[in-house]
Amino acid sequence: MFKLLIFDWDGTLIDSQARIIASMQAAADELGHPLLCPEAVRNIIGLGLPEAIQALIPEIEPDALEQMRERYAHHFLVQNQTPTELYPGVRETLNRLRDKGYRLAVATGKSRRGLDRALRDTGLGDLFELSRCADETKSKPDPCMLIEILDETGLVAGDALMIGDTEYDLEMGYRIGMPTVAVSYGAHHLDRLRQHQPRTEIHQFPELEIWLETLRDEQQQRTVS
Numbered sequence: 463m464f465k466l467l468i469f470d471w472d473g474t475l476i477d478s479q480a481r482i483i484a485s486m487q488a489a490a491d492e493l494g495h496p497l498l499c500p501e502a503v504r505n506i507i508g509l510g511l512p513e514a515i516q517a518l519i520p521e522i523e524p525d526a527l528e529q530m531r532e533r534y535a536h537h538f539l540v541q542n543q544t545p546t547e548l549y550p551g552v553r554e555t556l557n558r559l560r561d562k563g564y565r566l567a568v569a570t571g572k573s574r575r576g577l578d579r580a581l582r583d584t585g586l587g588d589l590f591e592l593s594r595c596a597d598e599t600k601s602k603p604d605p606c607m608l609i610e611i612l613d614e615t616g617l618v619a620g621d622a623l624m625i626g627d628t629e630y631d632l633e634m635g636y637r638i639g640m641p642t643v644a645v646s647y648g649a650h651h652l653d654r655l656r657q658h659q660p661r662t663e664i665h666q667f668p669e670l671e672i673w674l675e676t677l678r679d680e681q682q683q684r685t686v687s
């Protein structure tokens with residue numbers, strides 16, 4: 463039975479794709495970089511910001527990368543007003559999962575500043591026991607942030623479940639033997655997620671709770687028999 467549920471943020475709990483794409487495009491345009499197509503930006507959602515910029519603009523110099531990083535953060539956090547909303551059922555489902563005894567955590571490509579603001583704006587901060595951000599450790603798909611979360615909670619990979627919408631999320635779990643759940647409504651197509659052998663797929667967030675309850679019932683039946 464899983465004890466710890468680790469969630470990606472963007473594309474899994476909150477619909478922020480449009481704001482990420484618009485902010486990255488605006489930063490690139492402001493600094494004179496080539497136009498970034500939406501699909502290219504969607505592909506890097508989930509990576510740490512330096513890694514994402516490097517993937518989008520491979521020839522970028524270190525000083526220009528830092529400028530791009532700063533301007534993206536400004537557009538996303540201050541200037542861009544594209545709404546970002548929790549996906550349907552996220553708040554209610556997370557509350558129920560916590561009440562049922564699951565420990566909750568976040569592993570995200572966002573910066574600490576960005577995640578703290580998002581937790582405050584959504585009012586979800588009190589639900590999560592701990593979190594790791596890309597500017598505190600290695601970026602996805604390196605599993606370092608998952609390993610750090612396990613170390614802090616005293617659990618092993620089989621006790622936890624990584625839930626995410628990108629191949630970077632699922633690759634993290636796969637590399638350390640942590641079961642994963644593929645989210646179909648986010649940034650990456652399911653075909654990419656299936657390469658990393660998720661335990662299940664969800665198409666709406668509340669389906670996660672239903673699946674976990676099914677697993678619990680099956681375990682109880684095996685115990686009784």
